Amino acid sequence: xxxxxxxxxxxETIETDVCIVGGGTAGITLAKEFIGQxxxxxxxxSGGLKPDQETQSLYHGENIGHPYFSLDTxxxxxxxxxxxxxxxxxxxxxxxxxxxxxxxxxxxxRDWVPYSGWxxxxxxxxxxxxxxxxxxxxxxxxxxxxxxEEHPKAERLSVQGDxxxxxxxxxxxxxxxxxxxxxxxxxxxxxxxxxxxxxxNIETNEAARTVxxxxxxxxxxxxxxxxxxxxxxxxxAIEIPRILLLSNKYQNAGLGNQNDLVGRFFMEHLxxxxxxxxxxxxxxxxxxxxxxxxxxxxxxxxRGKLSLKEKVLRRNKLLxxxxxxxxxxMLYSSLRDMFCPYRSSDSVNSLKAIHSAFFRGTxxxxxxxxxxxxxxGLDDVIVTIYRAIKRGAIKTFNRKKIMLYALENMSxxxxxxxxxxxxxxxxxxxxxxxxxxxWRLSPIDIESAIRTQEILDREFQREGLGRLYFRLKDENPxxxxxGGWHHMxxxxxxxxxxxxxxxxxxxxxxxxxxxxxxPSVFPTGGYANPSLTIVALAARLADHIKMIMK
Amino acid sequence: MTHWAMIIDLTKxxxxxxxxxxxxQFNKPPPGPSWRKSxxxxxxxxxxEKQLFLTMSCMHCETPTCLEVCxxxxxxRRSDGIVDIxxxxxxxxxxxxxxxxxxxxxxxxxxxxxxxxxxxxxxxxGICTKCNFCLQHIDxxxxxxxxxGIDPEATPRCVRFCLADALYFGDLEDPExxxxxxxxxxxxxxxxxxxxxxxxxxxxxx
Numbered sequence: 108x109x110x111x112x113x114x115x116x117x118x119e120t121i122e123t124d125v126c127i128v129g130g131g132t133a134g135i136t137l138a139k140e141f142i143g144q145x146x147x148x149x150x151x152x153s154g155g156l157k158p159d160q161e162t163q164s165l166y167h168g169e170n171i172g173h174p175y176f177s178l179d180t181x182x183x184x185x186x187x188x189x190x191x192x193x194x195x196x197x198x199x200x201x202x203x204x205x206x207x208x209x210x211x212x213x214x215x216x217r218d219w220v221p222y223s224g225w226x227x228x229x230x231x232x233x234x235x236x237x238x239x240x241x242x243x244x245x246x247x248x249x250x251x252x253x254x255x256e257e258h259p260k261a262e263r264l265s266v267q268g269d270x271x272x273x274x275x276x277x278x279x280x281x282x283x284x285x286x287x288x289x290x291x292x293x294x295x296x297x298x299x300x301x302x303x304x305x306x307x308n309i310e311t312n313e314a315a316r317t318v319x320x321x322x323x324x325x326x327x328x329x330x331x332x333x334x335x336x337x338x339x340x341x342x343x344a345i346e347i348p349r350i351l352l353l354s355n356k357y358q359n360a361g362l363g364n365q366n367d368l369v370g371r372f373f374m375e376h377l378x379x380x381x382x383x384x385x386x387x388x389x390x391x392x393x394x395x396x397x398x399x400x401x402x403x404x405x406x407x408x409x410r411g412k413l414s415l416k417e418k419v420l421r422r423n424k425l426l427x428x429x430x431x432x433x434x435x436x437m438l439y440s441s442l443r444d445m446f447c448p449y450r451s452s453d454s455v456n457s458l459k460a461i462h463s464a465f466f467r468g469t470x471x472x473x474x475x476x477x478x479x480x481x482x483x484g485l486d487d488v489i490v491t492i493y494r495a496i497k498r499g500a501i502k503t504f505n506r507k508k509i510m511l512y513a514l515e516n517m518s519x520x521x522x523x524x525x526x527x528x529x530x531x532x533x534x535x536x537x538x539x540x541x542x543x544x545x546w547r548l549s550p551i552d553i554e555s556a557i558r559t560q561e562i563l564d565r566e567f568q569r570e571g572l573g574r575l576y577f578r579l580k581d582e583n584p585x586x587x588x589x590g591g592w593h594h595m596x597x598x599x600x601x602x603x604x605x606x607x608x609x610x611x612x613x614x615x616x617x618x619x620x621x622x623x624x625x626p627s628v629f630p631t632g633g634y635a636n637p638s639l640t641i642v643a644l645a646a647r648l649a650d651h652i653k654m655i656m657k
Numbered sequence: 658m659t660h661w662a663m664i665i666d667l668t669k670x671x672x673x674x675x676x677x678x679x680x681x682q683f684n685k686p687p688p689g690p691s692w693r694k695s696x697x698x699x700x701x702x703x704x705x706e707k708q709l710f711l712t713m714s715c716m717h718c719e720t721p722t723c724l725e726v727c728x729x730x731x732x733x734r735r736s737d738g739i740v741d742i743x744x745x746x747x748x749x750x751x752x753x754x755x756x757x758x759x760x761x762x763x764x765x766x767x768x769x770x771x772x773x774x775x776x777x778x779x780x781x782x783g784i785c786t787k788c789n790f791c792l793q794h795i796d797x798x799x800x801x802x803x804x805x806g807i808d809p810e811a812t813p814r815c816v817r818f819c820l821a822d823a824l825y826f827g828d829l830e831d832p833e834x835x836x837x838x839x840x841x842x843x844x845x846x847x848x849x850x851x852x853x854x855x856x857x858x859x860x861x862x863x
Contacts, residue, residue: 196682
């Protein structure tokens with residue numbers, strides 16, 4: 108049943124067994140798992156069936172760290188949540204997202220990655236990955252390359268060395284979640300879904316150990332209460348810390364924040380172009396079809412990518428990493444321009460300024476200093492004009508083209524306590540503080556990427572595949588490193604309350620009935636897109652809650 | 658007679674840019690400016706609460722200035738109101754790019770093609786390209802007896818996948834169509850009306 112919370116009487120109390128806060132990937136998975144159970148479930152969704160501007164404005168926030176997406180457009184507040192932002196064309200007029208489990212090494216405590224380590228290993232988690240794949244409809248569960256190669260159309264590269272490996276990414280559609288699971292949930296007799304219901308406070312007992320009830324508000328003005336035996340926050344890695352930090356009646360620093368961890372360790376997957384792979388032979392393009400584009404194998408869209416083998420990561424103390432090969436065709440001359448950009452001297456800059464002012468019909472500022480620069484560097488001016496003519500001629504007459512690959516990377520970000528979410532002094536329409544995101548990269552993030560490109564280049568050359576020309580050259584975080592809307596880590600999981608906000612069962616340390624679902628519990632994020640792990644963790648948490656309720 | 662038109666409800670757009678992304682993925686334009694763009698304008702009085710998201714593309718004008726200046730006749734207007742470019746006739750002279758008051762046209766000068774599998778983008782380098790209301794889907798849909806704007810398969814991809822239901826498409830000449838109803842029921846505006854280009858894209862203002 109779907110209920111518009113705006114129609115509820117003021118201060119009404121909704122009694123339920125389990126309350127899920129957030130109707131996104133995790134919330135939908137949880138609710139789906141609870142269909143047909145003997146206990147009652149209340150799903151609170153901040154938005155409606157479609158996103159709207161007023162609700163989206165609740166996401167508004169400041170970015171004060173490394174450049175990041177505008178926060179109110181980086182997520183969608185409506186039933187479906189982030190699944191509505193899966194935008195990859197996966198064929199048959201469907202949109203979807205990349206899906207892959209984390210690697211075994213991602214779950215380990217690695218001495219070179221501070222704060223790394225999940226409370227459980229991948230082997231224990233694999234059954235949930237299998238279930239998650241059934242939920243996302245990307246069965247069969249295997250990610251072994253041999254199961255997804257097409258002979259001879261799309262085979263893996265026969266790399267002989269022991270450094271690089273091919274990995275398979277599957278693509279899951281948004282339709283199962285939005286078109287199938289949401290209607291199933293709304294039809295379920297034991298589940299009530301409330302739209303336009305925003306949790307603004309978590310009320311606990313004085314010891315701040317048990318949640319008594321949730322204060323829920325609609326932008327339209329009315330407020331009500333939800334009282335539940337168990338509460339699961341599934342509102343994403345930005346909204347969950349905001350709710351916890353603002354629920355500070357009995358814990359001044361915020362609920363679950365007794366060790367100053369809520370909102371810290373914000374992580375993303377680092378998206379950037381590592382470099383260009385210039386193949387030694389152009390026929391390599393016939394051998395790399397697996398990596399070039401999406402293939403549909405037994406109805407599942409897949410694409411191959413390249414990553415480093417586990418032992419290479421260990422030996423070189425690297426963060427996990429994957430590269431996508433994007434084919435490009437360009438002129439030889441453009442390639443040279445790309446790698447040997449011409450830096451103008453003062454005299455040439457002055458000449459350009461005069462040229463620009465003349466054609467725009469504007470008056471030149473300080474013409475005397477420009478003329479002085481030109482006369483002092485006349486040789487530079489002549490050389491530049493000669494080169495410009497020569498380059499123009501080459502571009503016009505020599506149209507020889509080269510096919511190459513851009514290496515688009517997605518790499519792990521090391522957990523960093525200073526990369527964090529805090530509360531801003533600005534308030535939203537519900538009177539809640541907006542958030543302030545300070546996304547910070549660590550030196551290891553960049554050092555690891557640089558070292559990785561060196562290994563890849565060496566291996567490409569050794570295998571005779573070609574040569575990698577680097578784009579990432581210094582150790583400062585380049586501005587062009589961006590995220591992928593993958594918010595992770597802000598209520599991290601650890602068995603020790605000093606090191607994590609939630610325990611191994613996703614229950615907030617010190618709280619008896621408050622749980623967190625979603626990517627905010629990831630202690631580390633690997634390179635794989637988070638969706639599949641979110642669904643697997645939600646299925647695992649659903650089992651835990653079902654067991655307790657029995 | 659049919660007249661295809663688009664309504665953009667600015668009270669609903671949440672700037673998710675799905676329209677831009679699906680346009681890029683399904684139409685595969687050549688490298689350079691997108692066929693669709695979105696401008697986010699923060700209201701100065703209250704930046705935290707109020708933003709205007711303006712999404713735009715080719716306006717498919719009734720009297721297109723781009724058509725008048727095209728020296729080869731590559732730009733043409735179909736009887737259903739869609740303004741398109743004949744790729745075989747376009748010289749890439751750029752006259753239409755300058756003439757378009759909506760900056761909806763561009764010429765890719767790039768010699769970089771992002772995907773060698775995609776022949777479409779390769780053929781469009783050096784000539785003018787722009788939004789064509791996904792006319793291939795409209796025409797194919799009409800042949801199957803589908804109704805553009807109602808049947809997803811025959812509807813422009815940006816409209817079909819709009820998350821917030823902010824984009825509408827349909828026949829302006831059909832008084833029963835949703836676009837006709839929206840124009841009747843709301844205060845709609847077109848961009849740069851004073852120029853007399855009579856665009857087929859209408860905006861519902863917040």
